[in-house]
Each structure stands twice: as C-alpha cells, then as structure tokens.
Amino acid sequence: MYDDLIMKPKDEKKVEAIAAAVYLLAARHGLAAVTLADIAREAGVATSTLYVYYKSREDLLDDVYQKAKTATVTRYSRNDDPAASLKSRLRLIWNNIVDNRIENQQQVAFLEQYYHSEYLSETSCALGQRMTAPFLELLVGGQKSEQLKQVPPPLLAATVMGLAKETAVLVSRGHLPDDEDTRASGFQICWDAIRA
Amino acid sequence: MYDDLIMKPKDEKKVEAIAAAVYLLAARHGLAAVTLADIAREAGVATSTLYVYYKSREDLLDDVYQKAKTATVTRYSRNDDPAASLKSRLRLIWNNIVDNRIENQQQVAFLEQYYHSEYLSETSCALGQRMTAPFLELLVGGQKSEQLKQVPPPLLAATVMGLAKETAVLVSRGHLPDDEDTRASGFQICWDAIRA
Amino acid sequence: MYDDLIMKPKDEKKVEAIAAAVYLLAARHGLAAVTLADIAREAGVATSTLYVYYKSREDLLDDVYQKAKTATVTRYSRNDDPAASLKSRLRLIWNNIVDNRIENQQQVAFLEQYYHSEYLSETSCALGQRMTAPFLELLVGGQKSEQLKQVPPPLLAATVMGLAKETAVLVSRGHLPDDEDTRASGFQICWDAIRA
C-alpha cells in the first residue's frame, strides 16, 4: 500500500521544528514519555501532519536521530586545523565534545536515550562509525609518531570521548564550574591518559 | 531496609524473577518498550500479581532500580582491602567496575536507561550518592598524599568510572578482547589520567 | 511479542454478544461503517475488552465470519433424512436455505459483505468447501440414478443454492409473500431446473 520507505521532507522548517520538539521533550520528560501529540504541539503542527512527513513514530524518531547524530559528530571537528600539533588538535576536539554536550544538552539527552531505547536502524548504526573514522586516523598518526600510547586505537578514541563526556556531565549538573580551570584540568587528565 | 514502597514481599523468589525479567527485557527491547504484561510473562506470573508486590509500575521499576544500583555499587568494592596501596585499591575497583559491566550487562543496560528515561525518585537519587561516598573519600585521601591530581574530586571519580565503562563497552561489543592486556592497558590509561 | 494466533474465547456469552452485534450492525449500516466502538457498545462491553478476545479488528471479523458460515451451512442440512427420496431431500435443503436467509437476514448480510470486502483467510475459504461436500455427493447420487441432469455437479449445486437465494431475497424485500405458494413455485422452478 505504501510506496516509499522515507517520505520526502517537504517543508524543511517544519522538519526542523519537529526535531527541535523531540530534543526538548526528550530532555524534559524522558523519551519514553514523549507522545506524537506532544511533539506536534511543541512543533506547532497538527498530530496528523507528522504523518505527512513520516510514516510512523519509529520513522520519525529514527530520522531525528540521524540528523542529531550527524550534527553532533560534525561539531566534534569544528575548526580543526590539520596543520596544528597533535596535542592542539586533540585539545580542540576534546573541547568541541565538551562544548557540544553543554550547548546541546537536549540533543545529547535525546541521542543517548534513543540509542538505548530502541534497536537502531542499520543505517543509523553505520552512521556513527563512518563519522568517527577521521578521528581514529588522527589517533593512529599520534601512535606512529610515538606521542600516544601503543594500545588499540579504539581504546584511545573511547578514552578521549569518554573523558570529555564525563567532564561535560559534571559541568551540566553544576558539580563543576564552566571555566578555564575546568577545561584545563579536564584536558590535562585526558592528555595524560593517552600520551605515551 | 524495606520502606512502604514494597507492599508484601513474601515470596522473595518472585521478586527476583520480576527483577530479572526487567533486566532482560530492558536490555533486549529497550526499557520504553517493556510493559507490565511483558514483565509478568517473563517472570512467570500474572500481570495482576505484580500489584501484589508493588503499588504501581513506577514503584516496581524504582525498586528494581534500587536493587540493581545497590548490587552494582556493592560489586565495585568487592575484595577491597583498606590496608592495600592506593594504586592497588584503585586497580581493584577499576577492575570490579569493568567486570560488573561485562558480567551484568542486562542489569547495567537497565540502570542506564532508567537513569535517563525517568526522573529518579528522591530515594533512588540519594542512594547513588550515598554509595559512592567511600570511593570519593579514597580519592581525596590520594590527593592528600599527593599521589593524585589536585582537581575537584568528582572529576577524579568520574574519570575512573568513565574510563572503566569505556573499556567494558569495548570488550562487550567485541572491539577489544577480554584478556590481561586489555586490563593492563585500560588501567594504565586510568592511572596516568588521575595520578599527580 | 504475541504468543497465540487466536486467543481463547473466555466467556462464551460475550463472544456471542460480539458476534450478534456484528451481524446487527453490518445489516443496519453496512459492514464498512461498523467500528469497534459500535460493536462494543452493542455487545455491552468496553472497546478494549474486544482485545481480550481478539488480537485485532481483522481477527474479530474473521472469527465471526467462520462462526456464521458454519452455523449457516449447518442449518442447510437441518432435519435431512438420508432415507428420504432425492426430491424430498432437495426440497428440504432448498427450504432450509430459504428459511435461513429469511430468518437470519443479519447474519447473511454480514456474510455476503465480509466475503466481498476482505480477502478471506485461507482457513475461512477452506471451510466453505468442506461444508458443501455432502451436498455435492447427494447431487452426484441423483445423477447416477438419472434423476438429475448430466452436467458438472458444481453447476447443479450452484443452481439450487442460487435459486433458493433469489427466492429468499424476493421474500425479504417484500416482492413475494412468505407463504406456501411462494415455496411451491420456487421449488418447482428449482426442481425443473436440475431434473433430467
């Protein structure tokens, strides 16, 4: 009965309003409690309008997830200068991750909940890996120049991202101030963790 | 130990079966998709029987959360020897955290989802902080003896736990082998991260 | 997620009330216009109760169809005496069909609409053929004794059933009186149609 798996997003503004509504509501009430009626109300459209853009609730959330994931990973490498030193580049990336977590709390809250709550579509799953490939290459380069520990590269990557996340969470919850000291301490920990 | 949230915990076996069902289903299908009917079926009781043990769905999940959280945190300090060196004690704790994540994946999956998806009851929230207090004290002691970095203690705690988590996730997903090398590299990273 | 294809009818009275509601509403408003809320109201239960008995609207209608079809075909051979003459037996069957159509108009109305409106489940489809087998044998017997025309037996069966239906429809619509004359004329036409 249905032709296409994904419907054409017609009005980009509405699609973005829908995504923003999902982020907000997931962060505020928890993804499990977010209904299509909530999303529609927050996005300023009728519930049935959501079905003009998406075939089902699952489709909607999956698309929003992909949008958010792409945006997030893109922010990780913002202002990255390939000519800079390894430590400088990692500091920038680490800061980008912390910034992203703090500035886009709602998006991050949604991403983490959706990641757990439903089996991601294969497309979404592959997406994550594709985006982190350049980051892995940077780390491998650091290992070759013997600046970083000779451990499995995914462990290095997980260390950087995990530590950035922990710092950001502490800041978001008010356990740490969002200042230069926090950034300095946080990255020092990160750098000491991975350097050779 | 038991407050009024739990109504008539006569049959401990049933309570455990219910908790086990919740862990399994949350890990398999995502907590948001777990219905009381699912839990009852998996636990081998009738749906209405759940109300013999709990006042509501929220109560049930909250109790299961507290059980899991307590068990988890308890495992963190298993075999801890207060007389041992700081590094030894942290290595043991780090390994305990990794072990717990690998051996009790379903429980951990539930804990993380529940933590995100709904506002924890105050009781549950306080629980987490109470359990980690001794760990924080250990770290503060390490700072006083100048073995650890002079940064806010929560940052040290988050570092240890975050890094243990990252290692365990890589192992669980098959990206790293579950062997001595992994443990050695993982803890080396952790120790370098926090040591002065 | 679901265990059984067909749920166990728990309260036979309710199942019958549901079926009766479907017959009544299908006859009154047309099957396409019958909603689950209508059925529930007419049957004196809550809408959600329908889902205690059936997995979906389709399942419900399919089960009601099978019930009605079985009941109908059973009525066709009511009081049939295998020892009676061919003509007597056919007259009885023909009358039974006419009676059924007149007395169970609602059921018949539902059967005809459901037959058209949705692709019947294979089970339902097979049912029809199984029930008419004895009738076909009777006709074949009549051909062997050269009392009936030597034409394909399904054509004889369709003739008897089709003519009984036409008579019943004329009576139901008030175009013919429901009396002995009508029965006599009607069966005379039928007998002349098939006799050798």
Added chain:
Amino acid sequence: MYDDLIMKPKDEKKVEAIAAAVYLLAARHGLAAVTLADIAREAGVATSTLYVYYKSREDLLDDVYQKAKTATVTRYSRNDDPAASLKSRLRLIWNNIVDNRIENQQQVAFLEQYYHSEYLSETSCALGQRMTAPFLELLVGGQKSEQLKQVPPPLLAATVMGLAKETAVLVSRGHLPDDEDTRASGFQICWDAIRA
C-alpha cells in the same frame, strides 16, 4: 444526463480513469478498504483533484455506480432482436449476462459491494428498476403466450439473472470451462426452470 452531483466533468478521460481505478481497487482489496488516496494514485491524479470532479467520496462512488450499472444493464440487451422467438431472446440475454460477469469482473465486483455496503442514493436505486423494466415485460409476454410458468414475474426475472450469475461465477473461478458446453448446459437449466 448530468445532474448537479457531477461538478465539472471537463476531462472525460480523467473521469474514466477514476472509475477504472475504483473497479480495480474494489475487486482487488474490497471496497471498504479503498481510500480516495488509493483511487487518485491508481487514476494518476492528485487526491485533491478528485474534488474537482466530485463533491465528496459518496458522490464519487455514487456516480461511478451509476455509470457501471447503466453500462451493465445496457450490455444485457445487446443485440437483442425484438422479432426473435422468446427462447432465442432469453438465450441471448442470459448469455449477455454471463459474458458481462466474466468480461467485466472488476466492475461487477464493485457493483455488488456498493449495492450491499451502503444505502444507495435514491437516484441509483431507481436506476436499477428502470433498467430492468423491459426485461420484465418480455417475461410477462412469455407468460401470456403460456410459454413460461405462471408465477410472479419478479421470480422469473430473478431466476434468469440468478442462474446466469451462478454460471458466470463458476466459470470465473475456474470450476467450469468457458466453452459452448457450459453455455448450453447453463441455459438449458435456465430454460427448464422458467418454461411452463
């Protein structure tokens, strides 16, 4: 010819495409399952375009019904020669009915479902009777010349039409071959049924 039910029948091709879509979809999925979106897609127009031609869904179906009904009844008397013998004329009509049912299965499927499923508009209802009037007159003529049974004329009409339908259904379903024998047997049954 056109009343106010039809709004702007400018493009006859589109109107025909719409009707064809209705026949096809009603036969394939059942009339109850046919949505305006389905019809539009099958007819190659936008859904809202249907409202250029019709005021509502009901109007659309009613118009399509009238078209189909007229076409069908017209086919019944195709090549009818008022000068021919009664039996010849009835044989022709009987064959025309069988032909129509076999050749226009989709149209017939739609007609029967629409006839059952919704109360026909008065116009549509009257149409059916108007079309069959000449046929009734032919039968009454046959009774006057004592060639046909002295029974209520509607019974004779129903007999002829009902038997033609049954034969056609058996052929359509593959239970009978579409050959001369089938036609001969079929009409023999019909003629024996009604002749005096």
Added chain:
DNA sequence: AATGAATGAGTTTTCATTCAT
C-alpha cells in the same frame, strides 16, 4: 484546472490498573 500540504474528526490499538473470585 490541478495539486501538495495541512488538518480535524475520527478509528484502531495499547496498557496500567482494578476487581471479583
């Protein structure tokens, strides 16, 4: 005339919770 987009008013379906036994 033709249509893509939007929607209100419904429909089916789900599920936590209650209740009689």
Added chain:
DNA sequence: TATGAATGAAAACTCATTCAT
C-alpha cells in the same frame, strides 16, 4: 496470595476534506 477478565484513558494512526498556490 494469586489471577483472569475487564476497562478507562490515552496512545498511534487514518483519511476525507480543505485551502493556498
């Protein structure tokens, strides 16, 4: 204590219809 059955409230989803372009 345990449960099968029932249900109200709310969820997802559908679709005929409207409207700006």
